[in-house]
Amino acid sequence: MFTDDQLSCDGFLGGRLALWQPRAGYRAGVDPVLLAAAVAAKPGESVLELGCGAGAAMLCLAARVPGLAGVVGVEGQPLYADLARRNAAKNGIDVAVVTADVAALPADLRGQSFDHVIANPPYFLRAHSTASPRPIREAAMGEVTPLGIWVDVAARRLRHRGLLTMIQNAARLPDLLGAIAPRLGSIRVLPIAPRHGRPAGLVIVQARKGGRAEFALLAPLIMHEGARHLADGDSYTPQLRAILREGAALDWPA
Secondary structure: OOOHHHEEEEEEHHHOEEEEEEOOOOOOOHHHHHHHHOOOOOOOOEEEEEOOOOOHHHHHHHHHOOOOOEEEEEEOOHHHHHHHHHHHHHOOOOOEEEEOOOOOOOHHHHOOOEEEEEEOOOOEOOOOOOOOOOHHHHHHHEOOOOHHHHHHHHHHHEEEEEEEEEEEEHHHHHHHHHHHOOOOEEEEEEEEEOOOOOOOOEEEEEEEOOOOOOOEEOOOEEOEOOOOOOOOOOOEOHHHHHHHHHOOOOOOOO
């Protein structure tokens, strides 16, 4: 278990959530908040997060959508699983956290199905990037379990018409689509660009079990105003500011 001096307590959603995070190692930033905002969950629906880390995404979602029927997080690193449980208790949010490898879920969880499965898998193929010297951070950022397994596990846990929502590095989009297309339909991709005229660095991909709608590549979500950073402080667009500071849902482009 992390000791208190190894942790910082950070505010999310304009202070609606307070989450313990390790001072050294993987720290949640914008990505899990965007992932949570992209999930069109309704009260009474169930959510499974694969690789929940310290719980940022699932707790942001549960804070925005009170009355979810059940929220379950799966985390392979015991230190982070314990932290997710601690963060849920700190914020008074009822979730279940299972310590398990995404590729080897326990039998009772394999017997459940969910309306939504969400995931923020590690972004980096280590054949093309440098590993972190910190083992815990490396486990969060460097891909060990292939994306195809993440998608396969997610698809199996979705009930009919359920939605998978994932956030991923834009460079991994071909791998992600290749894994999703044989299993799920109604795929839509939302590129996330730092500024107008800049390439997308992230994508949010959503797909439906049993969906038959045409593939949709949507207009990009722009994170910052202006062509470049001009001053200290954030320069988020109004939509990003509403998501990050007010807990608003992501308004998917038509």
